[in-house]
Amino acid sequence: MKKISTILLLGLFILTLSFAAAAQDLSGEEVLTNIENARQAETASMQMTMELYNAAGDMRSRQLNSRHKEGEVEKSLIEFTSPADVAGTAFLSLEDNSSSEEDMYLFLPVLGSVRKISGSQKNGNFVGSDLSYIDLTVFSGANYKDNYQADVLDSSSEEYLLKLNPTDPDINYKYGKMWVKTDIWSPKKVEFYDQSEELLKTVQLEDFKKIDNNWIAQKITVKNEQKGTKTVMKMTEIKFNINLDDQLFTTRYLER
Amino acid sequence: MKKYLSLIILITLVTLCAFSTAAAELPFSLSGDFKTKYIYDLENENNLDQTELNLEIEKDFSYTGGFYLNLGLESYSEYLMNNKNRETELSIKEGYFDYYTENIDWRAGKQIFNWGSSYNIKPSNYFNPIDIGAINPLENREGINALQAKYYLNNVQHFTAVVGLREDINDFQQALKFTKRRWHGFDFSLSLFRGNELEKYNQNEYPKVTKAGFDITGDIGQKNIGIFSEVVYNDFKSPIFNDGLETVVGFDYKFENNLYLLGQYYYQKRLFENIDDSQIISLHAEKPFWQFHSWEANLLYDLNSELIVLRPKIIYSLTEAMEIEAGAVLKANDDQRSQLARANEELIYLGINSYF
Numbered sequence: 001m002k003k004i005s006t007i008l009l010l011g012l013f014i015l016t017l018s019f020a021a022a023a024q025d026l027s028g029e030e031v032l033t034n035i036e037n038a039r040q041a042e043t044a045s046m047q048m049t050m051e052l053y054n055a056a057g058d059m060r061s062r063q064l065n066s067r068h069k070e071g072e073v074e075k076s077l078i079e080f081t082s083p084a085d086v087a088g089t090a091f092l093s094l095e096d097n098s099s100s101e102e103d104m105y106l107f108l109p110v111l112g113s114v115r116k117i118s119g120s121q122k123n124g125n126f127v128g129s130d131l132s133y134i135d136l137t138v139f140s141g142a143n144y145k146d147n148y149q150a151d152v153l154d155s156s157s158e159e160y161l162l163k164l165n166p167t168d169p170d171i172n173y174k175y176g177k178m179w180v181k182t183d184i185w186s187p188k189k190v191e192f193y194d195q196s197e198e199l200l201k202t203v204q205l206e207d208f209k210k211i212d213n214n215w216i217a218q219k220i221t222v223k224n225e226q227k228g229t230k231t232v233m234k235m236t237e238i239k240f241n242i243n244l245d246d247q248l249f250t251t252r253y254l255e256r
Numbered sequence: 257m258k259k260y261l262s263l264i265i266l267i268t269l270v271t272l273c274a275f276s277t278a279a280a281e282l283p284f285s286l287s288g289d290f291k292t293k294y295i296y297d298l299e300n301e302n303n304l305d306q307t308e309l310n311l312e313i314e315k316d317f318s319y320t321g322g323f324y325l326n327l328g329l330e331s332y333s334e335y336l337m338n339n340k341n342r343e344t345e346l347s348i349k350e351g352y353f354d355y356y357t358e359n360i361d362w363r364a365g366k367q368i369f370n371w372g373s374s375y376n377i378k379p380s381n382y383f384n385p386i387d388i389g390a391i392n393p394l395e396n397r398e399g400i401n402a403l404q405a406k407y408y409l410n411n412v413q414h415f416t417a418v419v420g421l422r423e424d425i426n427d428f429q430q431a432l433k434f435t436k437r438r439w440h441g442f443d444f445s446l447s448l449f450r451g452n453e454l455e456k457y458n459q460n461e462y463p464k465v466t467k468a469g470f471d472i473t474g475d476i477g478q479k480n481i482g483i484f485s486e487v488v489y490n491d492f493k494s495p496i497f498n499d500g501l502e503t504v505v506g507f508d509y510k511f512e513n514n515l516y517l518l519g520q521y522y523y524q525k526r527l528f529e530n531i532d533d534s535q536i537i538s539l540h541a542e543k544p545f546w547q548f549h550s551w552e553a554n555l556l557y558d559l560n561s562e563l564i565v566l567r568p569k570i571i572y573s574l575t576e577a578m579e580i581e582a583g584a585v586l587k588a589n590d591d592q593r594s595q596l597a598r599a600n601e602e603l604i605y606l607g608i609n610s611y612f
Contacts, residue, residue, distance in 0.1 A: 085289075
């Protein structure tokens, strides 16, 4: 009997060691690569509701369509469909991967024409929400390595905890902490710290669903811990790898 | 007078209710806004009001065309010989048909063009006169009946040809513009216009003029500071006007705290011998506060007359698509010789805007 329990304990010990060894096998860089590899869609089309909450808990809601296409020129189009005061407003972003040059256009229905907007528009928040434009890349899962270098802080068979150190000078966070689910290689929580190393934002990703071989969080909550404001994004329709005509991503389309 | 206002409000409410229940079944999209303002005219010490209902009816036939109609019903008070009168106007602000072919997008009807990349004062906005009755005339332009054709060479280059008819002077206006986008981070256009000035000069005359324009906008530096410029050369038919340049240079920038700043300098060579060149500096700032609300401020400074016009404004969101707007137009060193003085009455106002 003693023999059996010794063997079992030994087995358990070896198993624990092997799990720990497997978890430690990956560097922060490799975890980021796994996240990027887990999302390999050439195109994405999403309909979402964005709920904006102020510190008092009052809410305003926005509905928008977002379309994205990879390629030599990375193309994104975001169109607001409601409420009435912002409906019809559209952003077009065209980023040349070879030169990293980005052109952004804004269509305002009240003007009826397209206006090229300066890159500094990305400094502020995305359409009044708690997200910066660079935060949006967290959810696309495609550009981590362009913006961050990662160190592993902790790991288990189920998740990695990474420390994200910004490499992009436009990012104003001192650092971030990201919890990554290893079963689907997706972040489930991210914390961003300001220059004083105080917690600034918490991003919670929930309701994961596999759509066209891509795992995606259908609910994302971004909380500004210092202001007490919150933005909840709920995906209502998601399609990957569908045929998106290049003509959609033109100023000609916007002006129609 | 109160009767008219009540009638308009009643019609508006009934219309809104009817539309909100029926909109889902209509074969076209319906949207619009309702705005009402109480205005106190500081120069003449008068109480005024403005109520406006805009209905936008739109149908998009996907890749082949569509139509758009913007109907405006406006009721406002004004003083004539110290008597307060009420005017009510129904107008088509814009109304046009679109027809798209493989390379050409056609648009026929009453339309607003918004040419030019600068802020409010746009030398290359050749077609649409400012709406002098609006609280901010520079932000409100009147439509013109025109035929527009955009010929696309590709996704980044196109020609635009416009032939328009100015109803107020019954004269044709023509322009041709070439636009290139995404050129080393810049968009630019070259344009040629033949027609009439938008403003009246000698003896209520809109001088005949030929204009050649250049317009550019893009970013500079690692901070992505936006810059823009318009340069237009005016060649007047009548010798009583001086030919010469009209130009704008400016920048804009958005900070991480969401403060947006814009500054521009405008220059126009003097039109007549006995006046000075026109030089105006514009500054604009806007910033959201408490998540859903925003404030903005415009400052115009006429370098010659030293007139300063300040336009502060607060927009406070009451609920989804409904807001309170409060603002003022304030002047210092008022000088009626300045174009700015004539287009900016000193006033304060409070209003409600609703969008549907």
